[in-house]
Amino acid sequence: MGVDxxxxxxxxxxxxxxNTVFGIVDHRGSIRYRGALSTKKYPLVNDYMDxxxxxxxxxxxxxxxxEYIKGIGIGxxxxxxxxxxxxxxxxxxxxxxxxxxxMIKERFGVLAALTNDANAAAVGxxxxxxxxxxxxxxxxxxxxxxxxxxxxxxQLIYGHDGFAGELGHTIIIPGGRLHTGTGAHGxxxxxCSATGVRLTALEMLAQQPAQDSLLRNYxxxxxDSKIVDDCARKGDTLAREVFRFTGEILGKALANFVMxxxxxxxxxxxxxxKAGNLLLDxxxxxxEENVLPIFRNKVKLLFSELKEADAAILGASALGWELK
Amino acid sequence: MGVDxxxxxxxxxxxxxxNTVFGIVDHRGSIRYRGALSTKKYPLVNDYMDxxxxxxxxxxxxxxxxEYIKGIGIGxxxxxxxxxxxxxxxxxxxxxxxxxxxMIKERFGVLAALTNDANAAAVGxxxxxxxxxxxxxxxxxxxxxxxxxxxxxxQLIYGHDGFAGELGHTIIIPGGRLHTGTGAHGxxxxxCSATGVRLTALEMLAQQPAQDSLLRNYxxxxxDSKIVDDCARKGDTLAREVFRFTGEILGKALANFVMxxxxxxxxxxxxxxKAGNLLLDxxxxxxEENVLPIFRNKVKLLFSELKEADAAILGASALGWELK
Numbered sequence: 002m003g004v005d006x007x008x009x010x011x012x013x014x015x016x017x018x019x020n021t022v023f024g025i026v027d028h029r030g031s032i033r034y035r036g037a038l039s040t041k042k043y044p045l046v047n048d049y050m051d052x053x054x055x056x057x058x059x060x061x062x063x064x065x066x067x068e069y070i071k072g073i074g075i076g077x078x079x080x081x082x083x084x085x086x087x088x089x090x091x092x093x094x095x096x097x098x099x100x101x102x103x104m105i106k107e108r109f110g111v112l113a114a115l116t117n118d119a120n121a122a123a124v125g126x127x128x129x130x131x132x133x134x135x136x137x138x139x140x141x142x143x144x145x146x147x148x149x150x151x152x153x154x155x156q157l158i159y160g161h162d163g164f165a166g167e168l169g170h171t172i173i174i175p176g177g178r179l180h181t182g183t184g185a186h187g188x189x190x191x192x193c194s195a196t197g198v199r200l201t202a203l204e205m206l207a208q209q210p211a212q213d214s215l216l217r218n219y220x221x222x223x224x225d226s227k228i229v230d231d232c233a234r235k236g237d238t239l240a241r242e243v244f245r246f247t248g249e250i251l252g253k254a255l256a257n258f259v260m261x262x263x264x265x266x267x268x269x270x271x272x273x274x275k276a277g278n279l280l281l282d283x284x285x286x287x288x289e290e291n292v293l294p295i296f297r298n299k300v301k302l303l304f305s306e307l308k309e310a311d312a313a314i315l316g317a318s319a320l321g322w323e324l325k
Numbered sequence: 326m327g328v329d330x331x332x333x334x335x336x337x338x339x340x341x342x343x344n345t346v347f348g349i350v351d352h353r354g355s356i357r358y359r360g361a362l363s364t365k366k367y368p369l370v371n372d373y374m375d376x377x378x379x380x381x382x383x384x385x386x387x388x389x390x391x392e393y394i395k396g397i398g399i400g401x402x403x404x405x406x407x408x409x410x411x412x413x414x415x416x417x418x419x420x421x422x423x424x425x426x427x428m429i430k431e432r433f434g435v436l437a438a439l440t441n442d443a444n445a446a447a448v449g450x451x452x453x454x455x456x457x458x459x460x461x462x463x464x465x466x467x468x469x470x471x472x473x474x475x476x477x478x479x480q481l482i483y484g485h486d487g488f489a490g491e492l493g494h495t496i497i498i499p500g501g502r503l504h505t506g507t508g509a510h511g512x513x514x515x516x517c518s519a520t521g522v523r524l525t526a527l528e529m530l531a532q533q534p535a536q537d538s539l540l541r542n543y544x545x546x547x548x549d550s551k552i553v554d555d556c557a558r559k560g561d562t563l564a565r566e567v568f569r570f571t572g573e574i575l576g577k578a579l580a581n582f583v584m585x586x587x588x589x590x591x592x593x594x595x596x597x598x599k600a601g602n603l604l605l606d607x608x609x610x611x612x613e614e615n616v617l618p619i620f621r622n623k624v625k626l627l628f629s630e631l632k633e634a635d636a637a638i639l640g641a642s643a644l645g646w647e648l649k
Binding site (some may be wrong): 173174 | 461475483484491582587
């Protein structure tokens with residue numbers, strides 16, 4: 002359209018169960034404008050789309066109009082890259098299959114693409130974060146749930162149907178803890194998510210009634226991964242054991258992933274990373290112990306280099322740049 | 326070089342621990358000439374290379390000379406595509422790192438590329454077998470060991486170091502049966518290889534001393550997967566239970582692989598496939614039970630369409646076509 006590419010922008014939108022954040026990003030990865038709106042407030046997706054359009058429009062005009070927008074990238078739970086749809090997302094009130102990319106394209110008059118939030122974070126990390134220059138890496142998001150984005154040969158792996166990379170649901174301990182959301186036993190997510198950390202803490206408190214712990218000062222109902230983290234930092238033995246155990250399961254899972262795609266690095270992202278070496282050390286130990294010698298001491302285990310608030314926007318915007 | 330591409334050939338070489346087989350393949354995938362030589366007979370790799378060169382030379386001359394050969398592809402255990410080397414292959418007498426692709430290129434004066442045997446089989450299946458037209462599939466070879474080749478976005482996944490796809494060594498039952506070769510407990514290979522089937526049969530015979538079985542007619546030393554297969558075909562309950570159990574472990578493993586790369590199909594190849602539905606039915610059942618609903622009843626579980634003797638040659642030759 003005759004617009005200097007260096008003056009173009011991409012829009013990144015991250016749709017979460019509670020909030021949506023978005024930003025206008027320049028080609029260097031600087032977020033030039035950012036905003037947010039409540040996802041929950043709009044049980045009808047059409048109302049949500051109208052509100053989103055209204056919220057972003059002033060920023061587009063500030064950027065010089067829609068011809069300065071190369072594309073819009075969207076990260077969303079259960080987002081399918083191939084179809085541009087969100088499909089049966091348990092944490093969103095919009096049910097069934099929602100053609101999000103098409104709806105955004107129609108409202109904004111700009112090309113749009115969508116993928117799941119963990120894939121978007123992986124792309125963000127590859128363009129602007131710890132995975133710059135890497136062609137083979139795995140992003141693991143340790144938050145309310147456990148998500149993943151897998152890059153091989155420099156490309157995201159979407160699989161034949163767009164749903165590849167559900168590593169949080171791989172079974173690490175057959176017959177292990179029940180995941181009440183999926184019905185599976187012993188999946189990675191039921192141990193290594195924020196919820197998993199809470200459940201491990203409650204189990205350990207119940208199983209070791211004689212052991213002192215700062216965690217006993219809290220109502221079990223209120224114990225969450227942040228409280229476990231706080232207690233662990235204060236040197237609480239039981240709280241530290243929670244992260245050691247979490248790292249053991251995570252490390253065993255990562256060993257299997259390494260033997261699948263032999264990544265240069267595994268990048269950890271999300272709330273649980275705040276535990277730092279309390280989580281990283283046991284994770285690395287059990288990953289190394291469980292891989293074939295041929296993979297040992299080769300895979301970098303890194304924390305994300307992107308601010309959590311920015312990663313989702315940057316990753317989503319990266320999809321926008323690739324649109325033609 | 327002015328040679329009509331339709332008249333060109335590729336050479337496929339499959340280096341096994343015992344024997345090497347090779348063939349000259351036309352662009353339609355017909356093996357026009359085939360031959361073999363003993364790998365074991367040549368403890369020194371230089372002697373082996375000379376013998377291989379002598380064995381293939383007459384066929385190259387019959388094809389019109391080396392200018393009619395587009396390239397030579399080699400499949401070998403522990404073969405590394407990036408470096409063209411065989412690295413620390415436990416079943417070969419050549420120790421350390423052997424620059425096989427370079428040695429072949431030098432002797433034949435033709436471009437050469439190398440990968441591991443399971444990757445070569447996956448490429449063969451993609452060009453000429455059950456995976457024709459597929460961009461996302463996983464090949465699992467169930468033989469003396471368990472190997473794998475993973476294709477995503479139409480490309481083999483080699484990983485950052487060329488060693489991706491060691492799915493036989495992923496841990497399916499933590500703390501399970503010891504793999505004496507690797508020291509790991511509960512890997513896929515220790516259950517779902519020919520050796521694994523033998524071990525399962527011996528375990529079941531010991532654990533159920535009161536149960537009649539045709540397998541009791543054999544010296545335990547001689548029981549192998551073929552004998553278990555023969556007895557299962559004759560309706561032997563215990564032998565059938567061996568394959569049911571093998572399928573259960575395999576199915577659980579495949580479920581994890583599906584949630585990694587969401588393949589259109591998983592293709593099973595190798596000696597254990599002779600068990601047919603005795604293996605396939607429990608495998609499918611446990612795969613479906615262990616995947617997220619979003620993947621259920623979507624992944625084709627297929628047997629290879631290539632003759633076992635041809636697959637390795639065709640797959641290796643396919644690498645040869647891609648050389649430039």
